Amino acid sequence: MDAQPLGRSGHMSTFLGKYLIVLGGFSEVTHDDGPLENVYVSTNELWIYDTEFEIWRMLPIDGRTPHFPPGLSGACAVLVDHYLYIYGGHSLEGHYGELHRLDLSSLSWERVPCKGKRPAPRDKFVGWSHEGKLHFFGGFGVPFDEDPEVEVLHDNGSFLLNPGTMFSYQERGWNNQIIIFDPETLVWSNPQYKGEPPSPRAAHAATKIGDKVWMFGGRHGLVRTAELHCLDLKKKTWSGSICAPGLWPCGRTWHSFTAISQRQIFLYGGYTQYRKPLSDGWILDTELLQWTQLDVPGNKPRLWHTACLNNYGEVMVFGGCQKDILDHDDNSDHSKEILTFCFTPPSLVRICIKLAIDHKDILETEWGELPKSLRGLLYSRSVRHRVGEQTEQLQLITHGT
Template identity: 40%
Template structure:
């Protein structure tokens, strides 16, 4: 299935959005941007991005398309969590425009572009900045920052109240709960986990390799952590703080932590305890727990961005904030470019397509002899190049 829309548009800059991989594309939804340009007397004006819009970045043509969704569309949201199962994108929790924290789950069918709300029973307390992953077609949600879970599903886990925030009327805090959502029954559960749990935290990095989930960092009260925890998803047993060999990344929150193979997880960016935005990259070997700092190309630091791994093993990093997001005396600087990393060679098919396109003066007349799907990729890429020339970009 191919997601089609008008080529040539560029998505609005954003932070706190969600992204999932769908085949060779990245799908982006939600988030907010600093709108202080329209109100220069107020340095921080948050504007949620239109919730009806999704943006598709096609790696075949290096181009964006905007599509309009319908149905039970969620409100504008930041700090939500998203995962893709089959041809559906699930969006859970977050901080909603005019509502505050939510615990609702929405599902977007990527074939019909129709949303539906699928939460029907009691679930986790409303929260944002959770980590999320999928295992055996169920959705796992860990941690987050939100309301006291006393009146919600709270069989297991701890809650730490934000005492500083309470002084100015914010009654929220951090938790270390694990919640599991079954899309088939539309029910949540909060299973009792064994082993020493991570501290309550939010804006944590999490990724699944096989039957284990790996948790790194996140904010707990005033500290941004650099500890590593492993959860066996078959036994629901936490391993405790895992000792790593060699160098270890600096503590951080609002980073991305994404599996790039069956045995390696890529850490990028984030925000330190000293409120320093980062642009460094690290690779964790899950077999040895060895961290390796990568020589990534110099770029703007970013935090509260997204990272996805496509079916062709492209690692796409998009969006986020480039400066101190908590300094309300300065305008927020958003990142808008897409960073592309690879940890494995391109497929033979992809290299052949790139060769056919690079040498299109000699080979374009033969494109029509290719399978229709491949001809479409080459034609769309040529359309994108021509649009960029016409727009002067």
């Protein structure tokens, strides 16, 4: 059986060319038939999934360098050029506040030096790149009051204390800060934006279309919201909570929210107010401000997964928890399965490749006449077809128009 990454949740994923890149996260493993052990997956292994050959590969990263981050869940990864920037997250030592970057050309880690004030450590937040800078919003972590030993950004944004941590060793809660890092100047900033910002929250999801960031859901205090917000990066203005008539997804956390066109966003899965893992799919039309519920084949609940748009225009969901992640009496069941959501018919080339593999017994004698790249692709796919890769194509059907 071919190598596969460990099933995980709270990991980081991105797409680069034809490759899905997976790093870090939280999982459960057994040793010698012993009890389950909670683990943070090492950041010294980088898994890539080749969408052309449909195969996983693990790329080892030199663990001798002192600059690699610890195992993290709920961290945020932002791709700028050939660098994958990793910020925040939760480790065995608690909330983590360092910024690292992975050079994808040399597979070497570097801890990024920062000048001046820094953000307070946090996890379960969102991030994106804009004009070459890293942007992050919200999250769950420690207060950003000024620390006598470390100057913390606290000029803008608010913090909501979690009542459950008031008497613990460390107070924690939710924030609604926007924090920005400039890789050129190595300076963090915490600018003021106009309009009504979202309330402090974590485990929300966001995606960027042009100069706008669309954000849905998240936990604020004891509530998993169904709020939709938009941030205009050009005007530096929040929209406030957006309301629209018609169908509307239920409140949730740990979902994904992925732009699939210049006006449409795909919402998938998550975790409800009543601690139910979700498998529903929705399309948001950002111009009409209209939701359309999708008919998703099969029951594939996912929460705290990742979702990325691949080079075929499909959304690839990897990992995530399939059960109630807060039920400590039940295994969390972290998935290692890829779900591929198709929104348009496959190309003629992909149809022909599938038919050639499905009818290999008849057509394989003719494969040698094909161009080398196509011939290699067919032979590789043929091997995968026999082995039985855990990859499922899901064709979506909308309810109504």
